[in-house]
Amino acid sequence: MASIVKSFAILGVDGYLVDVEVKQIEGQPMISIVGLGDTAVKEARERVQAAINDSNYTFPQKKIVINLAPSDLKKSGSHFDLSIAIGLLMETEQIIKEKEEEFAFIGELSLNAKLRACSGVLPMIIAAKESGIKNIIVPLDNVREASLVNGINIFGFDSLIEVVEFLENRREYETQIVLANGDDEDRFKLDFRDVQGQDGLIEYIVVAAAGGHNLLMIGQPGCGKSMIAKRIPTILPSMTDEEALEVTKIYSVAGILRTKSGLVVDRPFRAPHHNASTNSLIGGGNDATPGEISLAHNGVLFLDEVAEFNKKTLESLRQPMEDQKVTISRVKYTNTYPASFMLVAAMNPCPCGYYGSDKCKCTDYEVLKYRQKISGPIMDRMDIQKYVRPVDFMNLSSYSMGKSSRELRERVELARGIQKKRFEGVEKVNCNAQMSNSLIKEYCHIEAEGQRLMELAYNKFKYSARTFHKYLKVARTFADMDGSEKLRKKDIAATLMSRDLEKDKSVMAVL
């Protein structure tokens, strides 16, 4: 009878249980691994052979077949090494398992039988829990990541020998001290306090963060767009455990967790360069791996110099922004990754960058052409578009210190709390920015004074119904920041100033 050991494989961001079956058959000495493994899986035989020899066990001189079941699903990764090695030793009866409980194994073996950390551990542990497995042996370096899942016993070891001794009851498991994440306030090195003389702008950024509105900053080179964007994650409310787990899962699959090895607690901030390909942004590659939009899940995706991005690449953001998830199809895999992010973009106002100052000599049509690099539908999704003005360096000392990120975050959290309550039970809507037209009608009631302003604006700028709705959403967030139920005059006034680019067009000499 073949020996069967439990392990896991990854499909998208989720893991599933894999039975590693090992059987030795009379015949020419050889080892073959079946079950649609990729090269990393196939190469396990060399590593396992070396590791078994190094641990002073004998590698069987027979034909060995290893099957990874279910055999019709493609599998990749080097984490099957440990389970294959254990399976082999059991099959050749070189170890006698004394422990009665069932164990699952994850881990890559080095040639001298050490256990190496591997990616995707978190989703595998979650899969283990779901399939009822109670005990899992992982590499020591993955223990922290693995312990994020409660209600399952994690055993971390450093080498193959340790694992074998543990299974044979020859070694007691010593609980590793898992360092908790420092829950300190100084977690962020950046703070909005550093941004001076921009109170008006920051107010809009806080609103964007509070209502989940996408934000476009326009300003001349060096005016501080990137500086502000980098600080936006510091005012977003901290992630719930559920959100953090989602993010960690994606990072685990993408293989960028290994160095951090722990729960991702900070909201992600991703800033791909404008040369980024569509696939790197959306996700793709041979294994349909997550792209920047998924890595920015629950956080901020910052596109600096957004006008320089490939037009097609930008367009590809539209659908994931709408669905908050993205499905990547490749020959081998079709994976769906979550992608709910706040889009923050920055651009110059015109080709020369100095529009609105005497320095700029761009003609209105040139300015328009430059701005058209961002298509209407994308611009449409930018609820808030604000100019960023360079702060007069000579006067810097006379500006008062800005508000700290902590103060701002408290306001954001208050507004988010109100929204959470409001949208309880409404599917796929978490914040004001995601409101549908019917929700807008239900929740956006304007006070009489505000109504007057809205009408004035409507007559003056001839807004379409669509633009009107957009304004209402932003106004809703302004009101939420103060906990007001109705949209006050103040909210409307501020909202009508939230789309600077649109206003520009009305003063341009173009047809």
Next chain:
Amino acid sequence: MEYWLWLRTIKRLGPIIEKRLLSVFDNPKAIYDASQEELKAVHGIGNSISNTILSNRSLEKAYSILNECEKHNIKILTYNDCLYPSISKEYDDAPTLLYYRGTLKENCEGVAIVGSRRCSEYGKEIAITTAEYLAKNNIPVISGMAKGIDSYAHISCIKNGGYTLAFLGCGVDICYPVEHIELMEAIIENGAVISEYPPGSRPRAEHFPKRNRLISSWSKKVLVVEAAEKSGALITANHTKSQGKEVYVPPHEIFSITGKGTNKLLIEGAKMFVDPSQLLIQSITSNDKENIVDSILPKVAQTNKTLSNNKVDLSPIEEKIISCISNDPKPIEIISFETKIDQIELIGYLSEMELEGKVSALAGGRYKAS
């Protein structure tokens, strides 16, 4: 028509020789059919030119151009057409044939507004207000559809229901610069785009001085809004002067680089432009004086006055804001800095004041008192 085109396609012939030929022979077909002796009888035509004409006796090229014209809805204006304005015929080098899209009116000579591509806000404002004034007085605005001043003049004219002509340095089927495609279509609808180059001609540097000459020869008066020391607008000005017409130039700050050329024109004796009414064409002034729309400049001064009289409407804070931005447009940050009003509050005030028409938003998020 094909014979007119044929005449234009002969490489060595220029407008002067062409017109000499046309004055001897009745029409281009007669030139096509003429023998060498008949041709040589014309003053200034010797062996080599007559040989060139004879050896080019093929209508193939003309037909292909005609084909192109039909495809792009391009019309052809020949020298003997009654739509060809007489003032532009006064010059020897007036081309015998022009391509155009749009509609030409009889006597469509007007006033040219030209200037630099890279212009200042000041120049832009002059172009816009002047073209508006001309449009309201039914005077055609002529320019070159280039970036900057030219485009602002066309746009403002069209916006105010005027008639405008644009002379191009390329075929009329080509839009140069490309971003002006909407503008070009609007000009075709509200006037015409005209070129002496056949369809498909690319914009080449050497085309533009000739185009500038056309602009000045079709105009009664020329306003050079802004020009650096070396610029196409100056070429137009020089053509205008040599054609004996008046060049108007607004004064520029002596330190401004974009105004160097225009200030030089002033020194050389161009007329100082201070009011659009200077550009009214004499004949019109005498005919219907009553219909002339008042000049804009004094009106601006008036509105300023009425505004200061209406201060009762303003709250103290609004007054403070208005006084801060009455001269220069300023962005919110500066207004807040100068008035010491909190930025967030200021945004609220400005938003409301803008809607009530007390202030107006300018390019780049700056505000100015209306």
